[in-house]
Amino acid sequence: MTERENEKHSLDRWSQKLSNALHILDLKPDNPLILDLAAQSARSVDPSAGPISAFYVGYAAALAASSGQVDAQEAMRSAAQTAMTLCQDGNDQDPGSGGWAETAQ
Incomplete structure (x- = not known):
């Protein structure tokens, strides 16, 4: 197994373990997408923006999915x-750019 395959396997196992522990059994996360988001955020804003962005995206996704409008x-x-x-x-x-803050909602 290559180092890249080992990393993917380790991340997949961690994702499964975390999903089980948090009782999120039906989620199949797109780990490469989350990693790409974290890397892009870290590069374009600040290294700490990576995990913060991943958290916000997860929270927003949970809100949208719980509404039943999308999976x-x-x-x-x-x-x-x-x-x-x-x-x-x-x-x-x-900070108001790109969101609903200035839309009078």
């Missing part, structure tokens, strides 16, 4: 894509 995997992909789009601007724009 968990689609909610995660959509939230991750939104975050990756924001990564293109880095930390340069106003």
